[in-house]
Amino acid sequence: MNPTLVDALADVVGGDQVIVEGESAVRYLTEWRGAFTPQAAAIVRPADVDEVARILTVAARFDAAIVPQSGNTGTVGGSAADDPRRQVILNLERLDRIREVDADNATMTVEAGCTLADAQRAAEAAGFYLPIQLASSERCRIGGNLATNAGGLNVVHYGNTRDRVLGLEVVLADGRVWDNLTGLRKDNSGYDLNDLFVGSEGTLGIMTAAVLELADPPQQRAVAFCALADVAAGVSLAARLRRRTGQHVVGCELISAQALELACDYSADCVVPFATRADWYLLVDVAISAPGDWLAATCEDTLQDAAEEGLLVDHVLGKTPETMAALWRLRTSIPPAQTAAGASIKHDISLPVSKLPAFIADMTPRLHAAVPDIRPCIFGHVGDGNLHFNLTRPVAMEDAEFRRHEADLHRLVHDRVAAMRGSIAAEHGVGRLKVDEIVRLKPAVEIDMLRAVKAALDPHNRLNPGAVVRI
Amino acid sequence: MNPTLVDALADVVGGDQVIVEGESAVRYLTEWRGAFTPQAAAIVRPADVDEVARILTVAARFDAAIVPQSGNTGTVGGSAADDPRRQVILNLERLDRIREVDADNATMTVEAGCTLADAQRAAEAAGFYLPIQLASSERCRIGGNLATNAGGLNVVHYGNTRDRVLGLEVVLADGRVWDNLTGLRKDNSGYDLNDLFVGSEGTLGIMTAAVLELADPPQQRAVAFCALADVAAGVSLAARLRRRTGQHVVGCELISAQALELACDYSADCVVPFATRADWYLLVDVAISAPGDWLAATCEDTLQDAAEEGLLVDHVLGKTPETMAALWRLRTSIPPAQTAAGASIKHDISLPVSKLPAFIADMTPRLHAAVPDIRPCIFGHVGDGNLHFNLTRPVAMEDAEFRRHEADLHRLVHDRVAAMRGSIAAEHGVGRLKVDEIVRLKPAVEIDMLRAVKAALDPHNRLNPGAVVRI
Incomplete structure (x- = not known):
């Protein structure tokens, strides 16, 4: 702790918005996965961009460092400050306004501390849809979504968070503010600084607000759940559905038998809608803002054709909100089911979609060779090449013993991903x-x-x- | 000319691929709009990325500078070298291969010297559609499309060139090669270097190849041409069509009466398909890869509703290839018609779509006050906020006299764009x-x-x- 630094911060935000220690500091210093034990000289909670700028000026004066934090829901320790002498956590929760919805431009201007869910509700109230879809939407905040270029469940159609950004407000290291909240769809008047800040995890500037492009609310929707012949059949089926629906596959999740089994064991709400069992399943969500009744029919035709060609061995198509929600539970129950099943060693990887079948085929025997009876609980966003390649401990192994394999398993998976030109930090960031x-x-x-x-x-x-x- | 530099370049590419002067140098040193008179110590034509890398090493040794050039079709002097002592034009035409089409990943890997049209044809041959649509497609090359983040006629749906890029191969200033031809749709393993190089106009690195994401070929299509109540009605109509078609407006062009009149006077192939006249017209192209017959009907319903509400005063909807082509000619004939009508002072501007009506209303009297009888020949991509705000000389004024207003008119337009937070370099770059x-x-x-x-x-x-x- 540095009393003069703390005093200078208090001069900017008021004494009650600078937290140095005690119970009120805990939540800012807690890394929910437990992989880090954050430490900081102070936590400071500015109210607006001007205060953020002044905090950066104070930091420069004291040669302090700033660790920005919004919802603190990240998975890679991006806001886990680690130097109690020099680092100050700058929490952005109080910058939580929706500054503007511009309906004719189909954009909204949102501050970094706004929760994703609040931003989604504001978009909905204005007749739009903000298509960033994360399990943590009520807790994560726009600043973190921007900082990590968050992915999620509908990237296959709507892109990553970066693809939504049409402008930023950023406080730079020297305390100057770059106000680029323009809302422009075309701007070649210099390098793409917006895209550089998005995904930079607070290491290049503090994003305090963004203009986000909005989509139109879906008017037709259906959800298919398929038992696949194999992974390659899933890749092929996803491509057909994409083409036949006019690129309106908005969710496309591959699920391994092991992952599905864990989910069904975990939750009574998870029921596979057919008796057929397979090694791999595909959940496909199709949606479009055009009114009409052709989308589900097109989807059903495509699935029938695929069944005749042997790509899938069984399927259902949900068209009501209830059945669609029930099918999605088969996917969204996997992470909590996995947590309940004991220690897991996780990998957030991506590859070209075309290489996923070979990668999985190649890795599976290596994993079992490394740890007999390991449970690969693989699932993820196959439409955009991103798998959560998560490995759960054998039923009969203690967590601690399994954890001893962590470094080796990381290396095994990551080396293969790198050899195939994939990414080992696909949607969660580096942190x-x-x-x-x-x-x-x-x-x-x-x-x-x-x-x-x-x-x-x-x-x-x-x-x-x-x-x-x-x- | 520097004989040792030229010798060193010839050592890399062979003597016949280094051009110093004479007739064979002319086309590399010609800036087609006539705004620049390029000069260079030499033009060097490498065959592959290794030769490009070695040229950069030579440049470092001699402290020479490299001006990359591919199709040399740009409009802002981006490849117009201007220092005959230090600058070498590095022409990329010989790197013209399609290295790969990965159908399961829906991507193609293309070299910088490939013409856009050749890349489009390769995509088509593989059952895909490369949605970068520029008037110069047979002459412009991928390297220039990347370097300028080229826009064009279908950005409203498909985005700018940057949005197509899933990987790059770049030769850096020090001659090292960054091979990032990954084809990944999700990668948060560092800053977004791809997006930084795209649009950097050869000032940060030499892009020698790219992985481009492909779309599916349209199966349904229609083209509407509408006489509008006013500009705001056009903005509103475009938004309705976007929403009702499920975001499948792929082209959306605003055309002023003056621009349309010039086109019809210029070409006998340009015939307005109805007798109604208005101050502003809108051309809308809708397309989707989903088979079916609902798209044109949806479009017609939306237009009828808009007509009843007074947004438009007349319209036609073209559904055959011939009528769609005839309607597009009303737009594509404007640039040559404008050239034939005498000197024009041009602006490549963008604004939030919501601000376009106010901008046009505000500028029009100012232009006429600045140059009485000036002919604002305004057209452009209103769906993405980008207008070619081009000003043609009065009928009775000499070109040279009109040119004397150039600096004042640029300042008049650009100052207003800047005041409204727009861009003065929307799709053509800075150069x-x-x-x-x-x-x-x-x-x-x-x-x-x-x-x-x-x-x-x-x-x-x-x-x-x-x-x-x-x-």
Whole structure:
């Protein structure tokens, strides 16, 4: 603790918005996965962008570092401050306004501390749909969604968070504010700084607000659940549905038999809607804002054709809200079921969609060779090539014993992903968790570029030091 | 000319691929709009990425600068070298291969020297559609499309070129190659370097190849041409069509009466399909890869509703290839008609869609006050907020006299765009043409960031110096 730093921060935000220790500090210093034990000189809670800017000026004066935090729901330690002498957690919760909905531009301007769910509700109230869909929507906040370029359940159609951003407000390391809340769909008047800040995890600037592009609310929707012939059949089926629906597959989740079994064992609400069993299943959500009644019929035709060709061995198509929700539960129950099933070693990987079948076929025997009776609980967003390649401990093994395999299993999976030109940080970011692994696996030329960009925008390493890339 | 530099370049590519002067140099040193008179120490034509890398090494050794060029069809002097002592034009035409089409990933890997039309044909041959649609497709090349983040006629649905890019191969200033041809749809393992290079106009690295995401070929299509009540009605109609078609407006062009009149006077192939006349017209192209017959009917219903509400005063809906082509000619004939009508002073601007009506209403009297009888020949991509705000000389004024108003008219238009938070370089880039104007109009904090990024990746100012931003 540094009393003069704390005093200077209190001058900016008021004494009650600077937290140094005690019970009120706990939630800002808790990393929910338990992988980090955050420590900070203080937590500061500004009310608006001007206060954020002044905090950065104070940080410069005291050579303090700023670790931005919004919902603190990340999975890679991106806001887990780790230096109690120099680092200050800058919590953005109080910047929680919807500044504007511009209906004719189909955009909304939202502050970083707004929860995703509040932003979604504001969009809905204005007759739109904000298509960032995360399980944590009531707790995660826009600032974190932007900082991690959050993915989620509907990237296959709507893209990542970055694809929604039509402008930013950013406080730079030196305390200056870049107000680029323009809402432009075309702007080639310089380098793409918006896209550079999005996904930079608070290491290049503090994003305090964004203009997000809105979509129109779906008017037709259906959800298919299919038992597949194999993984390749799932890839092929997803592509057919994409093409036949006019690119309106909005969710496309691959589920392994093991993952489905865990979910059904875990929750009485999870019931596979047919007796057929397979090694792999596919859940496909199709939706479009065009009114009409053709979408479900097109989907059913496509599934019938695929069944005749042997791509799938059984399927149902849900058309009511209740059946669609029941089918989605088969997927959304997997993460809590997995938590309940004992220790898991997780990987957030992506590959070109075309390489997923080979990757899975290649990895499966290696995993069983490394840890006999390991339970690969694999599921994820196959439409965009992103799998949660999660490995659950054998039924008969203690958590602690399984954890001893963690480094080896990470290396086994990551090395293969890297060899196939995939990403080991597909949608959750790098944070503090994967900094060293990125350096190990990326070519030196890329690490050099990341460092050069970091040094260019944060020359004194004042913004979230230790995350993404070290300089 | 520097004989040792030229010799070293010839060592890399062979003597016949280094051009120093004479007739064979002309086309590389011609800027087709006539705004620049390019000069270079040499033109060098590498065959592959290794030769590009070695050329950069040679440039470092001789402290030469590299101006990349592919199709040389740009409009802002981006490849117009301007230093005959230091600058070498690196022409990429010979890197013209389609390296791969990955059907299961819906991507293609294309080299920078490939023409856009050749890339489109390769996509089509593989059953896909490459949705970058530019008038110059047979002459422009992928490298330039990437370097300028080219826009074009279908950005409203498919996005800019940047939105197509799932990976790049880039030669850096120091001659190292960054091979990031991954084809990933999700990758948060570092800053978004892909998006940083795209649109950087050759000033941060030389893009030699890209992985482009492909779309599915349209199966339903229709083209509407409407006489509007006013500009605001056009904005509203475009939004309704977007929503009712499920976001399948793929082209959305606003056309002023003056622009339409020029086109019809210029070409006998341009015939307005109804007798009604209005101040503003809207051309809307709708398309979707889903088979069926609902799209045109939905479009017609929406137009009928809009007519009853007074948004439009007349319309036709073309459904055959011939009628759709005839309607598009009303738009595509405008640029040549404008060229034939005498000198024009052009602006490539964008605004939030919601602000376009106010901008046009505000500017029109100012233009007439500045130059009585000026002919504002305004058209463009209203769906994404981008207008070609082009001003043609009065009928009775000489070109040279009109040109004397150029600086004043640029300032009049650009100042208003800047005041409304728009872009003065929406889809054509900055090049050498708008470097000073960008500095004049952007906040200092943004120019400082552009310079910092440039200096980080090109510390010796070796890549296209003088374009985009000066350091």
